[in-house]
Amino acid sequence: MTEPRVYVCLDDDQELDKNEVEDFFRHFDDAGRLARRTVLPSEPGDLVGTLDGYDVMLVLVGRTTAARRVVDWELREALSPRADGGPALGVLACTVDRNAELSRTPARLGANVESGYARLYRRPLSAEELWTWVGRAAETRYSGAGLIRNDAKALPADLPITDTWTW
């Protein structure tokens, strides 16, 4: 069985979790197996087809991730059937902070964690642990397709970030 191809969804447009994000990639992407966006889309339609070829989406949840429309758009695209008729991507998420700080979860992700399609983990302690979780997500894209919740409208704009989002 080939290794799942992983697309990483994150909020890379802010400073709060910058160090943690860089640290995450430094620790867990030594083999360059984690892909991430290179161009910021300006509308949901820009993403159609961009996730073809990936098996799993890994959402890195930081302090402002839930506020970002681009995160919602990518999740929406990942949870949609592929153009070639293949299943949606498996989805897992983890806190980018090793203290598991989590003020808010992206709503679309939360709905799928609740349903059992996606799983929300703490930051992994090792690459081995991360790839075990990725493997489970890759299996769920086939075994758990009926659990997908993707009927919410795409987030039209970034949500306001208030000081209740951090402590």
Place this chain on the structure above:
Amino acid sequence: MYDLKVVNGTVVDGTGAPRLVGDVGVRDGKIVDVGDAPDDARQLVDATGRVVTPGFIDVHTHYDAQVVWDPMLSFSPNHGVTSVVMGNCGIGFAPCRERDREFMMELMTLAEGIPYESLELGLGDWGFETYPQYLDLLERRGVAINVASQVGHHAIKVWAMGEDAQDRFADAAEMREQLELLRAALRVGAAGFSIYNGPAHYGPGGKPVPSRLTTYDQFRQFLQVMSEERKGGIDVNWGPSFNIRTIPELTAEFGVPVNRPQTHTGRQPYTQRNLDASAAFKKGAIWNVQFGIMANSFEVGLEDPFMFAIDQPVGTRRGKPLYDLFHPLTAMTVPERLATYLQPEFRRQFELQTDRDDWNNNYWPLIYISYSPTRPELEGRFLVDLAREFSVSPAGLMLDLSIESDLQARFVIENPQDEDEVERLLNDDAFRIGASDAGAHQGQLADYRYPTYFLGHWVREKEFPLERAIQSMTSMPAASYGMKGRGVLAPGYAADITVHDPDSVASGPLKRVNDLPGGARRLFSDGEGIDYVIVNGSVLLDHGREAVTPDSLPGHVLRDFASRK
């Protein structure tokens, strides 16, 4: 005819009312008369020259396992405590399936510093799995003082998810099961719910404890159940979901009292949080922040270096702990730790990483040697002073003393308080004395003795008003948990009474005793000047001596808490 009468004492009733000289008459475990108690009694307690108060109530303890093997809940009663609240910090042993026992014991060991062997030997065959079975077991075995138990989030999450609870957040089905467990526990007599949202606790494998993996929306679901059941409060550590902004909003929305988090004095961000919490309380937030009157000064050793392995967010500590260096040691055995300390590279890193302004200015000056079997003449000396004398680094000296004593050397990390700020908190109804951690970290911490420290240091030496001091240790903590009929000396209230000598009351000197199951160490301090401890009308301690037999323990398992209106 009374069963018992306390005579000629200075009676402080716990409400904050002025003291009076008089008697207290007791019948059937309840107080019948206060002040003027004219009837004869089968048993007299002479309180001439002594202060008679309600028994003290410690709302932050970890006796959840110890209560099974030690119904005296030592050493709390020695210091005048007659009621405790257990199940704090999200941790407890009920409910717990048989398959999860080892995991939960390891979790308690790592998070609260109770030796695994002591838990294993002390809990024996357990005899319970569900929360109701746990309370029933405690009632069958008996307790010397009154115990109230909160249900801990770790316990119900592990019940629902097994060890996965430490790796991920629950899905909807797993949450439904947890919510039903919480509801069931509240209905059979849980004093509330505790959840851990802070950054300090790690469990097996160095993973964050289960409760830390909880979304904000899941917190809200727990609060919804608490709101529907209308009983109990929530104990919670500071964290992303429970913070200075969200607590007032959440208590307003759900009407559930928040009985913590813990705060400190003399440093940010706590000082600002204290001001904000006080303001929120005055605006109606149902919120009682806890603080430790003794400030949690830990006695630590490199045998168990968890204090150095804490991973705190920036700004919550004066000096950054050495997470990367020490965290791997938390999963090691003691011989493995010793072998690590012997490595030159470890020494080099320890010295390098603590030769920084934050450590040199804020940490090292607070650490002194409390126990050094190989060099006892150094006990009581601060590491920075000795390091200067010996021309070594403080880290190197700590390592040397530890290695040559086979890791038995002990060091106290003082947690200094701003006593002006403490006094402000003591006079502010938003704050509650708590955070004693009684039953936890017993080899490192002895804050269970806070009542005698409070009465000796604050009331006698600093002349803090006696009535307010007693109120803060009796009726105020009772109100936090809706304990019915306790915490006040008044007719109809439970006869939980402490009699102390105001001229001599004090915390006795610390001694290291190896009396936990398996011979593990804990710190013993006697309550000096505590003449009598009376529980539900029975004398439990008479000048420190036990006055009951194992089959006549007078404590109750508290199950009936006031409903919120």
